[in-house]
Amino acid sequence: MVLLExxxxxxxxxxxxxxxxSCSKALQLALAVxxxxxxxxxxxxxxxxxxxxxxILLRGAVPVFVESTEDYRIDLVDLESKIAPDTKVLLLSHxxxxxxxxxxxxxxxxxxxxxxxxxxxxxxxxxxxxRALGSFGKIGCYSFQSNKIVNAGxxxxxxxxxxxxxxxxxxxxxxYDSNYRKHGISSTLFESFRNRLPLDNARMTNxxxxxxxxxxxxxxAKGERFRQMHAYLRRELAATHQIVFPRDHPVELRIPDSxxxxxxxxxxxxxxxxxxxxxxxxxPITGFGERDNARAFFNWQYLDVPHLPQTGRILADSCDxxxxxxxxxEHLCYLVSALRDAVLEAQAS
Numbered sequence: 001m002v003l004l005e006x007x008x009x010x011x012x013x014x015x016x017x018x019x020x021x022s023c024s025k026a027l028q029l030a031l032a033v034x035x036x037x038x039x040x041x042x043x044x045x046x047x048x049x050x051x052x053x054x055x056i057l058l059r060g061a062v063p064v065f066v067e068s069t070e071d072y073r074i075d076l077v078d079l080e081s082k083i084a085p086d087t088k089v090l091l092l093s094h095x096x097x098x099x100x101x102x103x104x105x106x107x108x109x110x111x112x113x114x115x116x117x118x119x120x121x122x123x124x125x126x127x128x129x130x131r132a133l134g135s136f137g138k139i140g141c142y143s144f145q146s147n148k149i150v151n152a153g154x155x156x157x158x159x160x161x162x163x164x165x166x167x168x169x170x171x172x173x174x175x176y177d178s179n180y181r182k183h184g185i186s187s188t189l190f191e192s193f194r195n196r197l198p199l200d201n202a203r204m205t206n207x208x209x210x211x212x213x214x215x216x217x218x219x220x221a222k223g224e225r226f227r228q229m230h231a232y233l234r235r236e237l238a239a240t241h242q243i244v245f246p247r248d249h250p251v252e253l254r255i256p257d258s259x260x261x262x263x264x265x266x267x268x269x270x271x272x273x274x275x276x277x278x279x280x281x282x283x284p285i286t287g288f289g290e291r292d293n294a295r296a297f298f299n300w301q302y303l304d305v306p307h308l309p310q311t312g313r314i315l316a317d318s319c320d321x322x323x324x325x326x327x328x329x330e331h332l333c334y335l336v337s338a339l340r341d342a343v344l345e346a347q348a349s
Contacts, residue, residue, distance in 0.1 A: 001209040012132040014159035016166035019204035023143035023156035027055040030139040045074040046308040048093035050294040065306040071246035073100040094123035152212035173202040223255035230256035274346035288315040
């Protein structure tokens with residue numbers, strides 16, 4: 001496990017890394033390390049996976065949701081408008097690898113004394129101006145779940161440059177007795193915090209680490225393959241003039257292991273027809289606005305559903321299609337044909 005931690009830290013340019021059982025656990029540890037307590041207010045994007053608000057609630061904290069843009073990134077204008085004197089943490093998700101202007105985010109957090117935590121579950125291998133996403137905040141969290149660029153079935157990694165943060169995270173993750181030594185990190189702070197923090201059971205198994213570790217060296221090559229596929233699909237599908245893709249920032253490098261797009265001027269029934277047509281052809285597409293989608297804030301019935309009209313409008317006609325790095329040219333042609341035909345079918349319905 002320690003070898004995986006060192007290699008992930010080296011890959012993203014972080015000083016420390018901690019391998020844990022899931023990215024969800026990494027998020028919970030990050031919030032705890034950053035001082036989030038019951039009643040604390042935590043800013044988070046309205047477009048994110050359910051694990052993000054869940055992590056906040058499991059700390060007893062209060063999520064403050066921010067609108068997202070049509071490009072699936074947090075709305076920086078709405079973000080600043082929702083900063084209050086008692087909001088001290090931003091848990092920023094790079095959903096499907098889409099990052100906002102990270103220079104602006106860092107400046108905004110510095111201006112208002114906000115601690116930045118990055119949920120980079122979808123952004124391992126992504127970069128902003130050459131710098132790894134997940135390395136801009138005090139803590140960054142990555143996922144090794146089965147749908148991610150590194151697939152270990154499950155697992156996650158927390159990265160940081162902060163010595164106190166990594167010591168606290170190691171203890172909180174379940175390093176009882178002297179098990180902190182297994183992470184190969186030398187710090188006098190281990191003695192300072194000995195027996196002063198409660199223990200969770202968030203440790204990654206060595207088996208999971210062994211599955212994940214060889215894949216770190218493959219991230220960049222897989223990323224290039226995904227970018228080639230994404231460019232082809234985007235070019236062919238944009239020609240329909242009904243499928244609209246989010247714009248990319250010129251200084252960002254994404255690993256698009258899925259594609260997202262909106263259906264221009266489609267009614268809710270037309271969107272349903274489009275999705276059903278695609279699924280009937282064996283393609284596992286989803287709609288972000290569907291009732292059972294865990295990425296839609298209006299499905300989070302375990303909290304007071306936030307009022308996010310802009311984000312709700314965007315999700316209503318947005319589609320999400322995962323890709324595989326093993327897709328062939330024949331597979332890609334089939335995807336294009338099916339999606340084009342689905343547009344015509346939905347328009348005729």
